[in-house]
Amino acid sequence: MDTSSEFSSRSRSTMEFLRRTVVYLRPYKWAAAGNIILAFFTIGFYFVFPYVTQYIIDTVIGGRKMDLLLPAALCLLGTFLLCEFCNALRIIVNTHFGQNVIFDMRRDVYARLQRLPVHFFDHRASGDLMTRVIDDVASVHRVLVDGVERTATTFLSIIVILIILLFKNVTLTMLALIPLAILIAGTLWYTLTAHRRYRKQREAIGAMNALLMDNLQGVRQIKSFGRQNHEDERFRERADGLRHSTLSVMKVWAAYSPAMTFAGSLGMVLVLWVGGPMVVDGTMTLGGLVGFIFYLTLFYQPIGRLDGLNQMLQSARAASDRVFDILDAADEQQGWDRIAPLKTPVRGEVRYDRVNFSYNGSGRTLKDISLHARPGEMIALVGPTGSGKSTLVNLLPAFYEAASGRIFIDSQDIAGVSLESLRSRISVVSQEAFLFNGTVRENILYGRLDATGDQMLAASRAANCHEFIMSLPGGYDSRVGERGVKLSVGEKQRISIARALLKDAPILILDEATASVDTVTERLIQEALSRLMANRTSFVIAHRLSTIRNAHQILVMHHGEIVERGNHEELLDRGGVYARLCLIRDMEEDDKGGVQKRKAPYTTDL
Ligand SMILES: Nc1ncnc2c1ncn2[C@@H]1O[C@H](COP(=O)(O)OP(=O)(O)OP(=O)(O)O)[C@@H](O)[C@H]1O
Ligand SMILES: [Mg+2]
Known part of the structure; x- marks a missing residue:
């Protein structure tokens, strides 16, 4: 030991x-x-x-x-x-x-x-x-x-x-x-x-x-x-x-x-x-x-x-x-001049400028990442497991600090922005849905503690979880258990989407947010989200191509680098990695008679 x-x-x-x-x-x-x-x-x-x-x-x-x-x-x-x-x-x-x-x-x-x-x-x-x-x-x-x-x-x-x-x-x-x-x-x-x-x-x-x-x-x-x-x-x-x-x-x-x-x-x-x-x-x-x-x-x-x-x-x-x-231990703010609040109203323009990052100081998890998301755009990230997609989005709310390079929101370098102000403008649905040991209501309200009952219901309807919550014995007052063990993974994901939507932030990060819900439910959530995302900048990580087809930009990642970028059509025309992934996916769908297979990670040799 x-x-x-x-x-x-x-x-x-x-x-x-x-x-x-x-x-x-x-x-x-x-x-x-x-x-x-x-x-x-x-x-x-x-x-x-x-x-x-x-x-x-x-x-x-x-x-x-x-x-x-x-x-x-x-x-x-x-x-x-x-x-x-x-x-x-x-x-x-x-x-x-x-x-x-x-x-x-x-x-x-x-x-x-x-x-x-x-x-x-x-x-x-x-x-x-x-x-x-x-x-x-x-x-x-x-x-x-x-x-x-x-x-x-x-x-x-x-x-x-x-x-x-x-x-x-x-x-x-x-x-x-x-x-x-x-x-x-x-x-x-x-x-x-x-x-x-x-x-x-x-x-x-x-x-x-x-x-x-x-x-x-x-x-x-x-x-x-x-x-x-x-x-x-x-x-x-x-x-x-x-x-x-x-x-x-x-x-x-x-x-x-x-x-x-x-x-x-x-x-x-x-x-x-x-x-x-x-x-x-x-x-x-x-x-x-x-x-x-x-x-x-x-x-x-x-x-x-x-x-x-x-x-x-x-x-x-x-x-x-x-x-x-x-x-x-040094707190999150230490060593950084994080004093300025994020200038409001936040339009939601996000820019990464030659960002490098590594978890352990040696090696590079993200290499020379540059991207530009205009306000209201949906940016999709695709790529094999471990290619750095979650890492890339985790730098935006400053969960980790970039080793070099800069990240801007509305032309303001986030390294100088107070964490409270920065995080209050970003909603995150993380890859592993985590719920606190309390009621469903408490968990959704975590997104905005002072939200009204109607706002909460609107968020849970948009995340398509209202119906299943109502079918629980205690409705919104049902207890979810530690980490939400009493719910299915898809249910947990939907509650965490509702929580993030209730926060109503101008920037939204969805890291495999709908990976564990069925395709019909996903489509319903997608519709609701696309309405909600209309005036928000969103970063969406998804393995399902249907989720990202409509993205304004698709960034294909591999070994910590963005190897291709463009929209769905452009990338298909280019005939590169993305096009190959789509081809494989189409074949899979054909095999399944048009029914999408759940979460088939990209393991293609890029
Ligand atoms: N907290 C951490 N500490 C050290 N290394 C980490 C940590 N989190 C991730 N990594 C490493 O960083 C690399 C990128 O991980 P990341 O989670 O960004 O991948 P991903 O593209 O989101 O993968 P997936 O599709 O499986 O979610 C991986 O090699 C992983 O092992
Ligand atoms: Mg990930």
Whole structure:
């Protein structure tokens, strides 16, 4: 399993991590302060316990003043009550504040994710990105909310108790500090080595979720190929990766954490060893020693907590690398001067001027593409599969950026046009119809959220989907399922055409929009479209010649180049590639007795 490149992220230092995450605390500084203050109170009340205990042992029991026992016990009870009350308040403040921080972070990460260029998603697994938005963000938020509180309370407790201990007995305190050196060395070692392990663990979670998401979407393929066992094995591998990485984190933790606690106990033993004789020779009272030991427990407790804090920090740091990878990725606008809106009204003249493009930087998917679509023209693109037709049209709404050359809409270079303005003027029906998991109505209205009911009906009639929608049990309120699984491909295509028509943009891109509907339905859609396309510039990619016969220009593509151009008659007269394709198609139609075969891709050797 090679998951390294797909799921990895750039490593950032602890300082960078802290500097950048603390930003999220700023809007809630008062809540953070309140949280810390309440935590101080809670701890402060805990400190009273050893003091009162010492008082009961030495003064009440030792001095045989039993009448003081009740007030002392009540005092202790009151302290505990106050302590837990503060604790309850702290939990409430902490939760509110924590949820606000996580909400802000998730919102930012998601907003950024949506504005990343399409090619970012070409190289990432959706399941891994989901893990980053959900798990990794939660891990980072924990360190901000719990971490800040714990750091503050831990350090304050350590200092306060140290002072109390020094006041009580300097010699014993010095002894108690001996294990501190071991604790510091251990913590340092853990901090320096933990990041790598946590990082592996987070990558393993991402890898497992990515596979899970992929397989849930491909469940029909898994079944039809009978690959359940194969997928069991693949999932087992990923889950095992997670098990191993978690075990490796925990193995080290299992050695480190008890070792640190043991070092603390060492101090306790030393204090008893030296303190015992002190009580016997009268330099210290018994209550004094017991009180000292209680305080000592309270001293080692926060020191022990430092390990947990460190564990939380290192885990969050590894998670934050993955979150910042998203936040730091260049957004679609970056590096381009995309500020001008597209000048309105858009006439719809489109010009490509010597455009070159490649997906990976090397090789050329589009070579020297030049074309000129006058307003209202229909431009058809034909050519073998993989010849670059979809790529060519995807450059117009700037899903990808051309490597060289320029694209103009109404003489305005689109490289300088804001994406929002550009995309609002282009309707796209993509090759793979995608519907959101909602109702039919919601999916069509996605084209224009404020469209009236009549406008929506007009669009769905033009796309010839009104009738089938009405025959669904819930009509326009029927749910389409995830990605529209409850509908046939042709139905999905028609709904996506309706959605695009509702958008009512001056430029229309139809990438195999009617490839999966029958010829009769297609003809009906064509008629409606030709009315609608009359004053729009449209780019139509189709394998059926009937769809493109009436196009003003037909561009024949091959290996990323436009090898022929002209209208149907001109290209037939030329007797080139297009004419050959038509000939083959005519023969196919003859074979079928005039009935067109569905989607027969051009595989002709051009
Ligand atoms: N996201 C992508 N990342 C990398 N390469 C891609 C990507 N999309 C397409 N390609 C490659 O670019 C080339 C052109 O693909 P494109 O989708 O434009 O072809 P097409 O003409 O639309 O084919 P079809 O008729 O099958 O839809 C192909 O070789 C394809 O492998
Ligand atoms: Mg395509």
